[in-house]
Every structure is written in C-alpha cells, then in structure tokens.
Amino acid sequence: MSQLVSLNLPAGTTVPSHADVVIVGGGIMGTSIAFHLAEAGVRNIVLVERAELGTGSSAKPLGGVRATFSDPANIILGQRSLRSFEDFNYRFKTDIGLRKVGYLFLCRSEAEMLDCERSTHIQNGLGSNSRMIAPTEAVEINPFLRKEALVGASFSPDDGFAEPEKVVQAYAEAAVALGVRILEHTEVMDVASADGCIRSVTTNRGTIQTNAVICCAGAWSQRIGEMVDVHLPVTPVRRQIGMTPQLSTPMPTVPFTLDLSTTMYFHNYANGMLLGISNSNQEPGFSRDFSHEWLPEFNAAARICAPALVEPELAQGWAGLYENTPDHNALIGASKTVEGFYYATGFSGHGFLQGPAVGELIRDLYLSRESFLDHSSFSADRFTEATKLFREVHII
Structure with a gap:
C-alpha cells in the first residue's frame, strides 16, 4: 500500500493522551x-x-463484492455496500477496480439447487436480480466449466470484485x-x-x-x-490463493465462480486467473506463510468442474487470515x-x-x-x- 500522509507518529513519541x-x-x-x-x-x-x-x-489483492446470501441481514449488508462501491469513484475520486462480472454459484446436487433457489427467492424479494440457470447457460457464461458436472447454478450479474x-x-x-x-x-x-x-x-x-x-x-x-x-x-484460519501468469492474448472474462460442493473458486485477475479453495485440512492459527499445500484439494475439485484449471502454473500467491466465528x-x-x-x-x-x-x-x-x-x-x-x-x- 502506498504511504499515507501524516499518519505515523515519529519513532519514540507517544500517542495522544485522550480520545473520544x-x-x-x-x-x-x-x-x-x-x-x-x-x-x-x-x-x-x-x-x-x-x-x-x-x-x-x-x-487480499482482489475481494469479492456481492449480496448473494441466504439470510436477509447479510443480503442487506451486501446490497448497501455494493451501492457504496458503485459510488466510490464519485465520492472519493478513487478507482477501486470494481468489476461487475457477476457471481456464479455452481450446484452439483439437487439439495444445493434447492438451497440456491430458496436464497435467490429471498434475495430477489429484497431487490436483487439473481436467477437460477441451467448447466448449458452456466457454461456459456463461464467456458472453463464442464457442463456434465453441474445440476444447475445461480447467477447474480450485479456482483463482482474490487481492490x-x-x-x-x-x-x-x-x-x-x-x-x-x-x-x-x-x-x-x-x-x-x-x-x-x-x-x-x-x-x-x-x-x-x-x-x-x-x-x-x-x-x-x-x-x-x-x-x-x-x-x-x-478463530484465525489461513486462506491461500494463487495467481496465474499474465497472458499475452486476451483472457475470457468470467464471473466470480464458486463450487458449492468443494468451495473451489476462480475469476479473472487482469489477464490471468485468481484461484483458491477453503481447504478443509487447514488448522487454525496465525500463520500467513504462503505454500502450495492447498493445491491438491483445488486440483481434485477442478478435475470435476473445470478441468482446464487442473495443475495451474502459479506466478505468485497470497496467504491471509479468515476471522471465523462458530x-x-x-x-x-x-x-x-x-x-x-x-x-x-x-x-x-x-x-x-x-x-x-x-x-x-x-x-x-x-x-x-x-x-x-x-x-x-x-x-x-x-x-x-x-x-x-x-x-x-x-x-x-
């Protein structure tokens, strides 16, 4: 992050004696x-x-922004924040890299379809425009996907990511x-x-x-x-992501795509891809050291849903902490x-x-x-x- 002006006290000095x-x-x-x-x-x-x-x-280099949740309170928080992100350039004269590529949640079972249908109904009742789509349309929206792996998906076009x-x-x-x-x-x-x-x-x-x-x-x-x-x-839990090399030819624009069964996710990162998974074997702790130990679980998920992403070449990676509650x-x-x-x-x-x-x-x-x-x-x-x-x- 670039250095902010006049935020630090000189070394050796004390903090203010009082604050409201x-x-x-x-x-x-x-x-x-x-x-x-x-x-x-x-x-x-x-x-x-x-x-x-x-x-x-x-x-994190890029963060998802969405209102696609299953309960009204989280949906309202997401919707209100989305409106703020949309107005950021006007209010703060700052381009935050907002890209409304949409969110695509992959369903690979009837139970996941039912859950997404319920959530979509709640979201739209609060003013969102999410919708359920068939595997054929999911592959049209994201050509990395394997149609045979899907029962369906939910898609929310107003969501995306920013910096x-x-x-x-x-x-x-x-x-x-x-x-x-x-x-x-x-x-x-x-x-x-x-x-x-x-x-x-x-x-x-x-x-x-x-x-x-x-x-x-x-x-x-x-x-x-x-x-x-x-x-x-x-509870702190390490989460890791990888970024592929930047390509010399244009990369197809795809939604922020998440497989509900495995939590594998991926989306564009400039002219490359950002990949991740909430790997189930990660023990709680404050470690923020990047490793490749999450890749086997990612590869196993990709083989099912997005075979072209198996064994990705990574140009760089990031490790940070989720702050999980029960x-x-x-x-x-x-x-x-x-x-x-x-x-x-x-x-x-x-x-x-x-x-x-x-x-x-x-x-x-x-x-x-x-x-x-x-x-x-x-x-x-x-x-x-x-x-x-x-x-x-x-x-x-």
Whole structure:
C-alpha cells in the first residue's frame, strides 16, 4: 500500500493522551468506521493499527463484492455496500477496480439447487436480480466449466470484485481529512475498564484515556475482547490463493465462480486467473506463510468442474487470515456488560464486501440512532446466550 500522509507518529513519541473514540484495527472495518463517524461529526477519533493499514485480512489483492446470501441481514449488508462501491469513484475520486462480472454459484446436487433457489427467492424479494440457470447457460457464461458436472447454478450479474487496498486507502485519507488520527505501528497492549465502563487503551507508545473502544482487530479480536472480559469467539484460519501468469492474448472474462460442493473458486485477475479453495485440512492459527499445500484439494475439485484449471502454473500467491466465528456470521454490536465497548469483527471472509455498510451501522450504534438494519442478529451475545441455554437444558 502506498504511504499515507501524516499518519505515523515519529519513532519514540507517544500517542495522544485522550480520545473520544479509539478504533482498534486499520483494515476495511476500522477505516470505514473512522470515516463514517467523522463524517457524522464525531471528533477526536484515534485509529491504532499494529502494523500498517490494510495488511491484515484486507490485504487480499482482489475481494469479492456481492449480496448473494441466504439470510436477509447479510443480503442487506451486501446490497448497501455494493451501492457504496458503485459510488466510490464519485465520492472519493478513487478507482477501486470494481468489476461487475457477476457471481456464479455452481450446484452439483439437487439439495444445493434447492438451497440456491430458496436464497435467490429471498434475495430477489429484497431487490436483487439473481436467477437460477441451467448447466448449458452456466457454461456459456463461464467456458472453463464442464457442463456434465453441474445440476444447475445461480447467477447474480450485479456482483463482482474490487481492490481492497484502494478502498482502505480512500477511507483512511478521507478520515484523516476530517480530523481522524491514524497511528500505524501502534499495538494495543491493554484495554482498561472500571465500574463497567471503558477507561483507557494502553499501547506500545503510551496510554490513551477514552470512554469508547471499537474493536475491528479481525483475527486478533478475541484477545482484545478478553482484555475487558467480553467474549468475541473469533478463530484465525489461513486462506491461500494463487495467481496465474499474465497472458499475452486476451483472457475470457468470467464471473466470480464458486463450487458449492468443494468451495473451489476462480475469476479473472487482469489477464490471468485468481484461484483458491477453503481447504478443509487447514488448522487454525496465525500463520500467513504462503505454500502450495492447498493445491491438491483445488486440483481434485477442478478435475470435476473445470478441468482446464487442473495443475495451474502459479506466478505468485497470497496467504491471509479468515476471522471465523462458530456460525460464520459476523460479530457487530456493543457489549451489554462494558459500556463503551463496540465491535465489528468475525466476518469469516465477508468483511471486505460488507465494510461500507458496517461502517454506517457502527456509526449509528455509537450515536444511538436508528439505522438501516437491526444489528441484533449479529450480536456476540448470541453465543453466550446459546451456551447458557445449553447448560441449563443439560443440567435439567
């Protein structure tokens, strides 16, 4: 990422002594929230990032943007963010590389077809234009596919992908212009509370007195929550992708294509291809070292659906962290036990595509005003309450 202007404190200096809001994490969530709060008139905001902006989960070279989910809340987050991405060039004078190539979900069983049909019905009831298509049309849309492997597919033409780095950069620069202080290489060592309220954030550069902390620390969020005894069940899991060499002849434009049975996915990357799979053998952990150990599983899936992609030549690769929750839905809300502790994390691979909308949602939550969506289904309390209920039933 290109260096932002005036974001870093000189080495050896301390952080500001006070802030009205401290945002922990400088990825898509942190920068979006910082911008939306500042735009709404909130002042004295400090964002701290342990490394550099956008180098955590937002570091992926291309990120999918879509509203094709199976439940209304996630669909609404996706739709609202899509509208923001479409307006990005106008609002921020930034080309984020948005390409609306569509999303193609491959169905290889009747059960997958039924699930997609239900989801498509919900999506379209909320204003999307997804549709179910036959294998023949799927192959017309994506010539890499083997028609015989498919029962059908769902296609949403308004979806696609964009460049997370450019989105983070634009939000950060806009936030700084509105007075937000962004401090890179500033790691949170402790968050202090007293009498059920947030009091301060201690970093490697000093302590900031504050009454509000917003945790957007991605895969590292559970540790931040533990500092104030707030349970944020986020597990880091490495995900890897590969990029093929750039071709000298034009590459066919294909949708962001995902096989539901195996989670294999691929789409264009300039004049090459980006390939990946949520490999099932990956153990949880913070490793971000790239390897080729995911390729056998990818090749096995490609042999079924897209034989031309088997044993791909890779020119480069990327490894990053998913921030998974037990149900693979986000954690968005405010603590009921520690006043002033907010969180937006655990997006399980969907953070980039939901970042703009979540920035608005946390802004409204902080300002105690009605928002476009009831966030309660994303509350972290759903896990503590479920655990409590299980224990009560188990005891009985």
